[in-house]
Amino acid sequence: MLVSATEMLKKAHEGHYAVAQFNINNLEWTKSVLKACEEMQSPVILGVSEGAAKYMCGFKTVAAMVKEIHDKMGITVPVALHLDHGTYEGAKACIEAGFTSVMFDGSHYSIEENIEKSKEIIAYAHSKGISVECEVGGIGGEEDGVTSMGEVADPEECRKINELGVDFLAAGIGNIHGKYPANWAGLNFEALAKIQAVTNGRPLVLHGGSGIPKDQILKAISLGVSKINVNTELQLEFAAATRKYIEEGKDLQGKGYDPRKLLAPGAEAIVNKCKLMVEEFGSAHKA
Ligand code: 13P
Numbered sequence: 001m002l003v004s005a006t007e008m009l010k011k012a013h014e015g016h017y018a019v020a021q022f023n024i025n026n027l028e029w030t031k032s033v034l035k036a037c038e039e040m041q042s043p044v045i046l047g048v049s050e051g052a053a054k055y056m057c058g059f060k061t062v063a064a065m066v067k068e069i070h071d072k073m074g075i076t077v078p079v080a081l082h083l084d085h086g087t088y089e090g091a092k093a094c095i096e097a098g099f100t101s102v103m104f105d106g107s108h109y110s111i112e113e114n115i116e117k118s119k120e121i122i123a124y125a126h127s128k129g130i131s132v133e134c135e136v137g138g139i140g141g142e143e144d145g146v147t148s149m150g151e152v153a154d155p156e157e158c159r160k161i162n163e164l165g166v167d168f169l170a171a172g173i174g175n176i177h178g179k180y181p182a183n184w185a186g187l188n189f190e191a192l193a194k195i196q197a198v199t200n201g202r203p204l205v206l207h208g209g210s211g212i213p214k215d216q217i218l219k220a221i222s223l224g225v226s227k228i229n230v231n232t233e234l235q236l237e238f239a240a241a242t243r244k245y246i247e248e249g250k251d252l253q254g255k256g257y258d259p260r261k262l263l264a265p266g267a268e269a270i271v272n273k274c275k276l277m278v279e280e281f282g283s284a285h286k287a
Helices: 006-015 027-040 050-055 059-072 088-097 111-126 155-162 189-198 214-222 232-247 264-281
Strands: 019-023 044-049 079-086 101-104 131-136 141-143 146-148 168-171 204-206 225-230
Touching: 006 019, 006 225, 019 027, 019 079, 019 264, 027 044, 027 059, 027 232, 027 264, 044 050, 044 059, 050 059, 050 079, 059 079, 059 088, 079 088, 079 131, 088 101, 088 111, 101 111, 111 131, 111 155, 131 155, 155 168, 155 189, 168 189, 189 204, 189 214, 214 225, 214 264, 225 232, 225 264, 232 264
Parallel strands: 019 044, 019 225, 044 079, 079 101, 101 131, 131 168, 168 204, 204 225
Antiparallel strands: 141 146
């Protein structure tokens, strides 16, 4: 059975490690992430963006697919199915579709509107035993060649969202989705420490977990980060392994063009990368 992310993140916060949110993009991704985490005996959060859900034919399809794969593979570690960067409508739809956790990202609204909408989603989700992540500040990224460092969250705004009873909180601390530019300033630990100080030990979430140096990951965990989101890194691993297979001409040997063979190296690369990250985040053997 899929579970909410509340319990696993509380334990992670108390135990000073982080649970990975690995974003899934299709069936292969789902199988690979679950395989890796079962082998590592690590709890895991499967993240699904609204775009990825659309690609996979909607929230209900995703929920049904993940539940069936989870059961069929006999997964025993705690697994949460979580909406990533959800809109207000998307979060409600996921709560109804069988997700066990949702993120409502109201960071682009005014703080008043973010509070208002977060409050509603939290009440609705909690009435069904579903965990909620909210966001304050912005996660940077690169768009059309313009690099944004994101907006560092205001601790006072974090305190206000925390008081709503959110289960875990994403706060911008200079983190970026996608590849980090060479001139990236690094995580803002001063801001992170201030945010944790006013959020009473609430588990914090680090988005943009791909490509952050290990020392910064460990420091973030020591300052209250209990959930780290990873998407790009697995995509790069998958693409590189698939490229190698094709460049070596393996798709042209025998029945190497069979999709089950063609996608196998990429799927295996995801398994290996997930295992390494789970080890680094400290959640191995914490199931
Ligand atoms: P990356 O794609 O940079 O790993 O970020 C993932 C993420 O934060 C999803 O919310």
